[in-house]
Amino acid sequence: MLSFFTMNFWQLVVFISSLAPLGRAASGNLTFPPGFRWGAATAAYQVEGAWNQSEKSPSIWDKVVHEYNHLIQDRSNGDVACDSYHLWKRDIQMAKELGLDFYRFSIAWTRLVPNGFSNAISEDGKNYYNNLIDGLLAHGIQPMPTLYHWDLPQRLQDLGGWTNPLVADWFADYARVAFSLFGDRVEYWITINEPTMVCELGYGLGLVAPLIKEPEVGKYMCIKNIMLAHAKAYRVYEREFKDRFNGKLSLANHYVWYEGETDSDGIAAELTRQFQYGLYLHAVYSKEGGWPPAVEQHIAENSRREGYNSSRLPAFTQEEKALARAVNHYSSRAVRQRRARVPAAQSSPFSGNFEFNVTYEGRPEWKKGRSFWFLINPAGLRNVLTWLKTRYGDHEVIITENGYSDVPDVVNDDVRINYFREYLTQVHRAITEDGVNVTGYTAWSLMDNIEWVEGYKSTFGLYQVDFSRAERPRTPRKSARYYASVVRANSLDVPEPQDIIMINGASQMWTSSMRIFVLLMALFTFRNT
Ligand code: GBH
Numbered sequence: 001m002l003s004f005f006t007m008n009f010w011q012l013v014v015f016i017s018s019l020a021p022l023g024r025a026a027s028g029n030l031t032f033p034p035g036f037r038w039g040a041a042t043a044a045y046q047v048e049g050a051w052n053q054s055e056k057s058p059s060i061w062d063k064v065v066h067e068y069n070h071l072i073q074d075r076s077n078g079d080v081a082c083d084s085y086h087l088w089k090r091d092i093q094m095a096k097e098l099g100l101d102f103y104r105f106s107i108a109w110t111r112l113v114p115n116g117f118s119n120a121i122s123e124d125g126k127n128y129y130n131n132l133i134d135g136l137l138a139h140g141i142q143p144m145p146t147l148y149h150w151d152l153p154q155r156l157q158d159l160g161g162w163t164n165p166l167v168a169d170w171f172a173d174y175a176r177v178a179f180s181l182f183g184d185r186v187e188y189w190i191t192i193n194e195p196t197m198v199c200e201l202g203y204g205l206g207l208v209a210p211l212i213k214e215p216e217v218g219k220y221m222c223i224k225n226i227m228l229a230h231a232k233a234y235r236v237y238e239r240e241f242k243d244r245f246n247g248k249l250s251l252a253n254h255y256v257w258y259e260g261e262t263d264s265d266g267i268a269a270e271l272t273r274q275f276q277y278g279l280y281l282h283a284v285y286s287k288e289g290g291w292p293p294a295v296e297q298h299i300a301e302n303s304r305r306e307g308y309n310s311s312r313l314p315a316f317t318q319e320e321k322a323l324a325r326a327v328n329h330y331s332s333r334a335v336r337q338r339r340a341r342v343p344a345a346q347s348s349p350f351s352g353n354f355e356f357n358v359t360y361e362g363r364p365e366w367k368k369g370r371s372f373w374f375l376i377n378p379a380g381l382r383n384v385l386t387w388l389k390t391r392y393g394d395h396e397v398i399i400t401e402n403g404y405s406d407v408p409d410v411v412n413d414d415v416r417i418n419y420f421r422e423y424l425t426q427v428h429r430a431i432t433e434d435g436v437n438v439t440g441y442t443a444w445s446l447m448d449n450i451e452w453v454e455g456y457k458s459t460f461g462l463y464q465v466d467f468s469r470a471e472r473p474r475t476p477r478k479s480a481r482y483y484a485s486v487v488r489a490n491s492l493d494v495p496e497p498q499d500i501i502m503i504n505g506a507s508q509m510w511t512s513s514m515r516i517f518v519l520l521m522a523l524f525t526f527r528n529t
Pocket of ligand 1: 046194207401451452453460
């Protein structure tokens, strides 16, 4: 028998939560289908650090944090971040502690192909991702790489970035490098993370890298090119790798749930969904391809009225249309029609749309998270999932991000646990009641990291990271233990998180009274068995 005292902490958690009679089970059958997969996610810029290691070149985020540091709320940067470049073994260990089936991370374009172009591959970059992938697989954890999580090589930005139509080819070439190096060990690839954030916030409002304020024209050029980039990478995989590796590819789109503020706003809410999701889906999942017709028409009419010669939304050629679902979800908005003009500079997935004068707001009953954009409405996730199925058919869906932001210090993060429990209950209902084919769920994030312009003050981690120490120690939060027990049970019918025995605070020391308590419980059960 495994001696009680030689158990490490995680064995202990497994052990304690397997003492069924001691835990209070949640009511109802909230077990997920067999084979359902559980993961957690990070992104290269947010965790890796080592921003100028070896040949790595600067990305657009390196430039923003160094040259426009005042735009980062706590004036921090990602130069070291979680130091995952050096601490990847610890990251794998954490994934293991949680019992994950897969780990979603991203590849830094600037680390693998520092030129931006695929004529030179970095040995160092190649080794780093090989180590990570092999290390995960050695523990039975599937790697789920994202090719682009917002860190464009600055060199390509200087050449126009996502507004240069050639970027689609540059991306496909980079994708080919990644497929050929790592594709033999990857089942699920994510091409581009949240194009809506890249284009609306990066090229529309100019709030994130590359800080371009071009809501009328630049934003739509970005959207078209990013969709073509996805399509081209998809075709590269299909033509050159599918036979051998048989993996799957998807964009990871961001879905805020939008509903009408009142019944009369219902049409505006559906138009919003076409703008916010349809622009990133229609080309891939509809029969006819191209842009959603209602959106295309709207922008074309506005453009004509404004005196443009052609629509601000560039059309797809027939050839482009002939080219090809991952879900990121956090928050909801109520859509409200406005009589007054909504300025272009106040348009974003979180605030409104100037093309048809609507604002996106909260409802009084939706609680706020730590970030301004974060409103909690668990039913929103189920609504997104059923909307996708109704509109674009019955596809396999993986939830590639979902999570809750809080201040860094909170270790006993009951609010986050509730967030996970409530959102996951909605996922369960989408599967069992609505028949949506959701096959996996990914918690954002495995650990605290740099939350883009919000710096290190808004944290999503299952593990807390101490950024004041060079070693960047990671400590499991209470939510890590909750998530681990859900993963293990493949079910939300697990003891309430407060019943799971936790280590309090940043240290992993057991207090002596806790030790005695656990010991007594152990003796008690052994006697019973
Ligand atoms: C996702 O974005 C990202 O994929 C992930 O990297 C991120 O850490 C996570 O979710 C949590 O945010 O520029 O002032 O509008 C979700 C959307 C993108 C919303 C960044 C907040 C910046 C605030 N988030 N955005 S602002």
